[in-house]
Amino acid sequence: MKYLEEYRDAEIAKSLITRIRARATRRWALMEVCGGQTHTIVRQGLDELLEGAVEMIHGPGCPVCVTPLEQIDKALAIAARPGVIFTSFGDMLRVPGSHSDLQQVRARGGDVRVVYSPLDALALAQHHPDKEVVFFAVGFETTAPANAMAVWRARDLNVKNFSVLVSHVTVPPAVTAILDAPGNRVQGFLAAGHVCAVMGWEEYVPIAARYGVPIVVTGFEPVDILEGIAMAVAQLEDGRHEVENQYARSVHRQGTPAARARVQQVFEMTDRKWRGIGEIPMSGLRLREEFSAYDAERLFGVADLSVTEPEACKAGEVLTGRIKPRQCPSFGTQCTPERPLGAPMVSTEGACSAYYSLVKHRAAEQAMVAP
């Protein structure tokens, strides 16, 4: 596929690894923010190939993983109601709530459907005027424009039976929360490329300056990640701390203005609780008052649900990079993708699922070569 495969070139990747290793005079600790980036790093073994020169600390860039348990429970409560068609992205289905998950709700008769786009959910509402269609609007700034458009469109087309359960978070406040945390070891960041495709990178300039950390907007293919790391290491070795853009083919300085404008029209900033981190002020999005008719929390009266986290799941420590997934005592034993204790093991962007796939893959390889 054009503009994808070229960035998987193994020879170029090897050159970048050699250069990074040659340039680093000490071991640097970098954080890649986005779960998609974590998956590439773990799957390709980039962290192992850079051992000694760079440590990759995995960030909280998995919106499903940072969604608080009570939001999941709200989704389950709504999905179980008769007359509701509950729609979400595919990897939400097996994210565990306190007692259940969407897949189990479906098995017990709930109308739960996977959609690719929020516009598909809106179309369902138009085709089933007798049902209440709810879309689980989980995501970072990358997904907010799509969700904003679905709500905007619902109003334009006067669709009365469509609503969204919002769980939107934004990246820059999470980056500063990580930098402010006592014992922080992160010295530079690979910023989430597709978040920046929408938002541009202006928000990171004051962060780089205030905290003295390089921030490199980075893509998702192996060559992108390695080039991003090379740029960050060069800055660290030079004593610079600027925002640079590795993903220039997709990220423009101003982002996509029309997308940002629509998000601002439909949503406003709010305080949000991040699973494993706690509440971060002004780190999330909620529907503006004039769109309250599309707010599923209000419509279904689930706004005041509150829940305590289960002990065994160490998602919080994984999401803030304090431990690696395999350091969690439940990893691979009590907690697997088939029976997850928390979201990071089941989300396509979760760090735990990335490590689990790698472990399984390696075990399969060994089984093949064993006599």
Added chain:
Amino acid sequence: MCLAIPGRVLSVRDDAGLTMGVVDFGGVRRDVCLQYVADEVAVGAYVIVHVGFAISTLDEEEARRTLEVLREMHLLDELDAMTASAEPPSGDAGSGR
């Protein structure tokens, strides 16, 4: 949700006030909302698509430049490696570079 991929715009249309298009992803075609990049796209342009929406345009010139830089870097590294292995094993430590 950060997963988005580049695709090529095959056609553009208006769908009751919303700009939509058919985008090709290496042979797979999907209907995509192009509203956010409507001012910049035409048939043949590349866009980055996330959950059925074009969230930005792909700058082909920039992509070409990035790859050129990377390939040049790799070529230099190859030449370095070749030069290093081509040096005569005479014990003369300073030869070559």
